[in-house]
Amino acid sequence: MSGAPARSEGLGRKLRSKKTVQVPMLAYDTVYNDYGHTDESDNATADCTLLADIGFGPRHQRSSSNPRRIVIGTPPISGCNRERWRLSTGPVTSGWSGDIGYVYSGDFLFAHLLIDEPAGTDLAQLTRAAYGRLLAFVRDSQCPELLRIWNYLPRINEQERGLERYQAFCLGRAQAFTDADVPAHQFPAATAIGSPAPGLSVHLLASRQPGTPIENPRQIRAYEYPLPYSPRPPSFARAMRYIGPQQSLELAISGTASIVGHVTMHPHNLGRQLHETLRNLDILREQGQGSPQGLSNPRLLLKVYLRDPGRLPEIAPRLFEWAGAQSQIMYLQGAICRRALEIEIEAHSSAPHVSPNRLTRIEPARY
Ligand code: 3EB
Numbered sequence: 001m002s003g004a005p006a007r008s009e010g011l012g013r014k015l016r017s018k019k020t021v022q023v024p025m026l027a028y029d030t031v032y033n034d035y036g037h038t039d040e041s042d043n044a045t046a047d048c049t050l051l052a053d054i055g056f057g058p059r060h061q062r063s064s065s066n067p068r069r070i071v072i073g074t075p076p077i078s079g080c081n082r083e084r085w086r087l088s089t090g091p092v093t094s095g096w097s098g099d100i101g102y103v104y105s106g107d108f109l110f111a112h113l114l115i116d117e118p119a120g121t122d123l124a125q126l127t128r129a130a131y132g133r134l135l136a137f138v139r140d141s142q143c144p145e146l147l148r149i150w151n152y153l154p155r156i157n158e159q160e161r162g163l164e165r166y167q168a169f170c171l172g173r174a175q176a177f178t179d180a181d182v183p184a185h186q187f188p189a190a191t192a193i194g195s196p197a198p199g200l201s202v203h204l205l206a207s208r209q210p211g212t213p214i215e216n217p218r219q220i221r222a223y224e225y226p227l228p229y230s231p232r233p234p235s236f237a238r239a240m241r242y243i244g245p246q247q248s249l250e251l252a253i254s255g256t257a258s259i260v261g262h263v264t265m266h267p268h269n270l271g272r273q274l275h276e277t278l279r280n281l282d283i284l285r286e287q288g289q290g291s292p293q294g295l296s297n298p299r300l301l302l303k304v305y306l307r308d309p310g311r312l313p314e315i316a317p318r319l320f321e322w323a324g325a326q327s328q329i330m331y332l333q334g335a336i337c338r339r340a341l342e343i344e345i346e347a348h349s350s351a352p353h354v355s356p357n358r359l360t361r362i363e364p365a366r367y
Pocket residue numbers: 151190191192222234235236254255256257259337
C-alpha cells in the first residue's frame with residue numbers, strides 16, 4: 001500500500017542478527033491538566049524513541065503535524081491523564097496514510113483513525129468501513145500482527161435502527177474482521193467505551209511478531225458470547241501477551257468488567273462490580289504471567305472507566321490497595337457497553353527479567 005510505513009533497514013538487520021525483538025515499554029506519565037497548553041512544543045518530534053503520546057481530555061483530537069500525539073475524549077476524573085509508549089531504541093517514522101495516522105519503528109506500529117459520524121449514518125456500516133481501512137493498512141505494513149485496539153464511540157447505550165449502538169459497532173467490527181479474513185483466534189485485546197465526545201476513535205498497537213492471546217477461564221470468550229447480546233459477538237481477546245526488552249513480559253489486558261460466563265454480575269452495584277472485576281483481572285494476570293507474587297516488581301498501569309465520575313471516592317482506596325504503590329492508575333469518565341455495568345478496568349502489566357524457562361512454564365491453561 002502506498003503510504004504504508006517504510007522499514008528502517010539498517011536497524012532491522014542489526015536486530016535480526018542479534019535475534020532480539022524491539023518492544024515498546026508502555027509507561028504512563030504523571031502529567032496533570034496539561035490540556036490547553038502547547039505541549040506540542042515539548043520536542044516530541046525530536047524524541048526518536050517515542051511511539052505514542054496519548055492524552056485524555058474533553059474531546060478527541062489529532063494533530064496533523066504530529067501523528068504521535070492524539071487525545072481521547074474520555075475526560076480524566078483524577079490521577080494521570082496521559083500515557084506514552086516508548087521503544088528501547090529508535091528511530092521512529094511517522095506520517096499519514098490518508099486519514100490514518102501512524103508511527104512506526106521496525107517492530108512496532110501505532111496507528112489511529114478518527115471518523116466523523118454525520119447524523120443518519122448507519123454505525124455498523126461506518127465501523128465496518130473504518131475497520132476495513134485500518135485492517136488493510138496494518139496488514140500491508142511491516143507490522144501486521146494486531147496486539148491491542150482501543151475504541152471510543154458516543155452514546156454507546158442508545159438504541160438506533162433497532163440495535164443498541166454498541167451492538168451496531170460490534171456488528172460492523174465483526175464484518176470487517178470477516179472481510180479481512182482475520183480468524184477469531186487472532187483477535188487483539190481491546191477496549192470499547194462510550195465517550196461523551198463525538199466521532200468514532202480507534203487506535204491500535206501492532207507488531208512484527210505475533211503476541212499470544214490469553215483468555216479467562218471464568219468468562220466465555222467474548223467472540224463466543226451467545227445471542228442476544230448482539231447480532232455478531234464482540235471481536236476481542238481478553239488479553240495479549242508479548243515479549244519485551246531483556247525478556248520482560250508485557251501483558252495488555254482488555255477492558256474487564258463484572259462478567260462471569262457471559263452474565264453481568266451485580267447489576268448497578270459499583271462496589272460489588274469492582275470486587276468481581278478485580279477477580280477477573282487477577283485471573284488474567286495469572287493466565288498471562290503466572291502468579292503476580294512470583295514476579296519481581298510487577299507493575300500495573302490501569303485505566304479505570306467510571307460511568308458516574310462522582311463515585312470515584314467509593315472505589316479509589318480499594319483500587320490503590322489492590323494495585324500497589326508502584327502502579328499507576330488513570331480514572332476516566334466513560335460509559336460501559338452494558339447498561340448495568342458501572343465500571344470497567346483495563347490494565348497493562350510489565351514484568352521485567354522473566355527467564356525463558358519461566359515463560360514456558362506459564363503457558364495458559366487449556367479449558
Ligand atoms: C465484556 O467483557 C465487557 O467490545 O471491544 C470489554 C472490552 C468489553 C472490550 C469490546 C467490550 C470490549 O464484554 C465489555
